[in-house]
Amino acid sequence: MLLVLMGLPGLYLRHAGSLRWWGWISFVLVFATILSETLHSVLQIFDYPVLFKDITDEAALKKVSDHVMEVPTTQPGGTLMRSTFMMFLGGYALLGLSMLQARTLSRWPALTALAFPLLMLVPMDGVPHQFMVIFNLFYLPILWYGAILAFEPDFSRTSGTAAASSALPS
Template sequence: MGLPGLYLQHAGRLRWWGWISFVLVFATILSETLHSVLQIFDYPVLFKDITDEAALKKVSDHVMEVQMTQPGGTLMRSTFMMFLGGYVLLGLSMLQARTLSRWPALIALASPLLMLVPMDGVPHPFMVIFNLFYLPFLWYGAILAFEPDFSRTSGTAAASSALPS
């Protein structure tokens, strides 16, 4: 309900790029979810017979090769491009719609820039970055779930009139 609910909240005020952002963000989340499920089921099989460092390195290198160069690399690159386009369009469309707070939209616009920030001292930087990508949805979800009067958040009564009473 979350992602469709967020976009349906803005449905009357979204322009064409808002609907493109919905498709791109949905595809990004779906791709990330599928990637995670594959890891959960594949890694125990791939790593179960590891007995020494050399075997661990060989299997780890193979996993990275599949993820970066073979079909997995295509999935990773396409997911990254969908993420970049989807989040920029999400931020722009939510700012333009003006039905909810602008701060999550600004975070969505800034999220792709995190990929450019050097994170040499941060352990597992992509785990940090990818978790931050979901912050706008958490924030919007909290607004939609707990804000009793959307007009206070947006400055307009149009948002609250679109909700069923």
């Protein structure tokens, strides 16, 4: 996720000359969401061993597991997680729209960025761990754009300084 956070500004700077205001809002939303998810992962790494260290039987495991599962739904953490999720969906919809409108790179990653939020509405009862599958698919358009930027032949013809300075809005 940190690689995505480092590459995201490059993707938006590549489109800077043709992005509209909603494109920059999508950058803020997507960046903030991925940063929040990264920080949430770090908290889980350090908190779960502390929460689960004194468990000796099934009843204690169920009690602690139920407590951990209540956080996203009932406690103040749930409000943060729901707002982050809405930022994620809105950011990706705006990402797809802004990249389609900019027309500086391929439109297919932008179309996939628009399609993935719609996947959240499709019932997937037979798919195990459906949110894990869908959530990881959200990174596909950014990975796709990263590959285009890394291997795009036209981008290598311009000097790095000239390309970066021409991408910044004046």
